[in-house]
Amino acid sequence: MKAITYNKKSKKKFDIIELPKPKASEKQMIVKVVKSTLNSGDVVRMKMGLLDRKLPVTGSEFSGTVIYAGSEISNFKVGDDVYGYKPKSVHAEFIRVNNSDLLCRKPSNISHCEAAALPNGMLSALYFLKKAKISRGQKVLINGASGSVGTYMLQMLKYLGAEIHAVCGSQNVAMVKDLGAEVVFDYNQVNLKNLPHSYDVVLDAVGKASISDMANILMPHGRIVTVAFTFGIIWRQLLNVFYAKKLYAGIAKYTKEDFKSLNMLVENDLIKPFIQAEFDKQQMNEAFNIVSSGRKRGNIVLNLAS
Ligand SMILES: NC(=O)c1ccc[n+]([C@@H]2O[C@H](COP(=O)([O-])OP(=O)(O)OC[C@H]3O[C@@H](n4cnc5c(N)ncnc54)[C@H](OP(=O)(O)O)[C@@H]3O)[C@@H](O)[C@H]2O)c1
Structure with missing residues (x-):
């Protein structure tokens, strides 16, 4: 599968690399990622060197479809459209999601593009x-x-x-x-x-x-x-x-309970993301320049299925 890595020292900054598809246990799921974002938290982590040292795959928000759900997963099933947040390594075609991760079923009134732009900011x-x-x-x-x-x-x-x-x-x-x-x-x-x-x-x-x-x-x-x-x-x-x-002030903490409550507001059209632009994975530098300017309007979405 394809994934996006970041190297602060390289002129190119971002590379699209080939990685083995993740494997999951009976307590985990595999999600095929359709859309993600580049958000200000991602850029802070990149600049501070807080990505995985061995495999610095970027990204934290995602929307996609469950393609595997272990036998101990009762609340999601294969084929469910879901969206969520993981602190790292989300910019890949497939990701492993734990039952403890922030994940909700994607409401039918929003697209994958809109869903990916919700968790971190909201x-x-x-x-x-x-x-x-x-x-x-x-x-x-x-x-x-x-x-x-x-x-x-x-x-x-x-x-x-x-x-x-x-x-x-x-x-x-x-x-x-x-x-x-x-x-x-x-x-x-x-x-x-x-x-x-x-x-x-x-x-x-x-x-x-x-x-x-x-x-x-x-x-x-x-x-x-x-x-x-x-x-x-x-x-x-x-x-x-x-x-x-x-x-x-503080460092924001995200909880499953808050995500569920906000998901209900999304279902009822009370919260909608504002999306400034969408980029393909080959255009990471353009996305990065907008986000690191500190002047983006709403959210920047990445198309990971392209
Ligand atoms: N503490 C935490 O846990 C936590 C959690 C989330 C985010 N954050 C931080 O919160 C900040 C905002 O995040 P974000 O993702 O919402 O950022 P963002 O999407 O980049 O938004 C920044 C917005 O603020 C406007 N802006 C810039 N300078 C301004 C100024 N002097 N006065 C008024 N508006 C100004 C920009 O528009 P213009 O082009 O009009 O200036 C832009 O639309 C980031 O620094 C992020 O790291 C902290």
Whole structure:
């Protein structure tokens, strides 16, 4: 089977290599991958050298069809269309999936292309929204609403009944309004710290806003939640007890329960991925350049069946 590997030192960066098809035990499944993505987490792992050292196959999200299910697998069967998340080595024609991995049956109202673009961004968005403890009618600002995490946060906030304001670049204003933001600020024209509003929660979905700028536009007991995870952020979070305006950050944890709940929202057309572009596996460098720019719109899908 074909798989995609990454080598930071090579000029080509990506190679399509031939590997033996994976084998699975009675407790495992084999999924034929149809679509995957290149997401910001994949690129962080590549740049930090966190891929498998011996066989650095890239990728983490997938959508495809079960072609083998061991006798101890009761919830999926051969022929099921599924989508899911594994932290590594997903950019291959076939992958081995454990019963403990994040996997859901693909709802019939979405394509494989849409399904592949869901797990990472939507599970991250939910993880951070839980930290924000948002209730109906609260006024929330999302900074960086046009990325993968931002577009899912927007749709979930709409479902939760929040009043949503958003910050994004000029080219994304229409898309962010379309996804449910009531008021959209273009960061080329307005500085976040000067926004004429007091928010219950400010969510930084891109991790680029300064904490003091966000605190400036919060209600006295408002919350800041950010996807950024730096030493300064961790330190400020540890000092929350001294501040009325609390800050929450962390490394997103994905659970099967959250995936199942979000899958129900997907089935009911309440969450849809925004897909900027789709590439074939021979075009990994183009996909990589977009994702590593930190300026992608929604998600970048890869066609692994081509
Ligand atoms: N802590 C965690 O566990 C965790 C989990 C998931 C993701 N993350 C991190 O979260 C970040 C976002 O991930 P993502 O996949 O959603 O990224 P993404 O898809 O690359 O989105 C970034 C978006 O933010 C916009 N943007 C860039 N600079 C901006 C700025 N200064 N102000 C407002 N918007 C800006 C970009 O649009 P423009 O072209 O308009 O600028 C782009 O649409 C990444 O750094 C990722 O590593 C962290």
